[in-house]
Each structure stands twice: as structure tokens, then as C-alpha cells.
Amino acid sequence: MLQRLRIQNFKIWKDTSDIRMAPITLFFGANSSGKSSIGQFLMMLKQTVESPDRKAVFYPGGRNTAVQLGSYQDIVFHHDPKKDRVRISMGRARDAQIQGCED
Numbered sequence: 001m002l003q004r005l006r007i008q009n010f011k012i013w014k015d016t017s018d019i020r021m022a023p024i025t026l027f028f029g030a031n032s033s034g035k036s037s038i039g040q041f042l043m044m045l046k047q048t049v050e051s052p053d054r055k056a057v058f059y060p061g062g063r064n065t066a067v068q069l070g071s072y073q074d075i076v077f078h079h080d081p082k083k084d085r086v087r088i089s090m091g092r093a094r095d096a097q098i099q100g101c102e103d
Helices: 035-050
Strands: 002-010 013-015 087-092
Touching: 002 035
Parallel strands: none
Antiparallel strands: 002 013, 002 087
16 A cells, blocks of 8 residues: 655645555645645556556546646646656555454
């Protein structure tokens, strides 16, 4: 399970710092503070993993995807891909051991 997420240079976020993730994670904040951008980033990661294009670093979406984020220039902080690059750092818990029940 994903336990830690850090996003840099994505849309409104220069750097989110570490975001602690849990089975249920809620984001609170003022309007236009970047809450939806975090969800869009997670959906973009899912789309990237599911994309048949193995050369794409990020798949920002297409006609039939959950999010359509446009071009790389549209998603990078300050719309300047020469200056900034989208970066991600993730951490997860080691797989917990599952103990079986005995009859």
C-alpha cells in the first residue's frame, strides 16, 4: 500500500513535501489550493501504468480516460518544461505477513 507521496512541479504544486497516505485519506483546503491536482496526479499515474505505450513517462490522458490533462507543458509547474520537470517520490509499507486461521 502506498504510504507516502511527494509531488514536485505538477500544476499548482512546486513541492507538496511528503504527504502521508492511509487506506482513507482526505484532503481539506481552500478553493484553488491544489486538492484536485493531487487526485488528478494519482489518476494520471494509474493511466500511465495501464497505458500500452511503454515509452511514455506520464500518460496525461486521452479521449476515454478518467482525466485528460493536456500536454506535458500544461501539467508542469509554471508551464515551463525547460525550467521544471514533474517529479514523484513514493513509499510503501513492506508487505505485511498474513497469518492463516486454524480450524
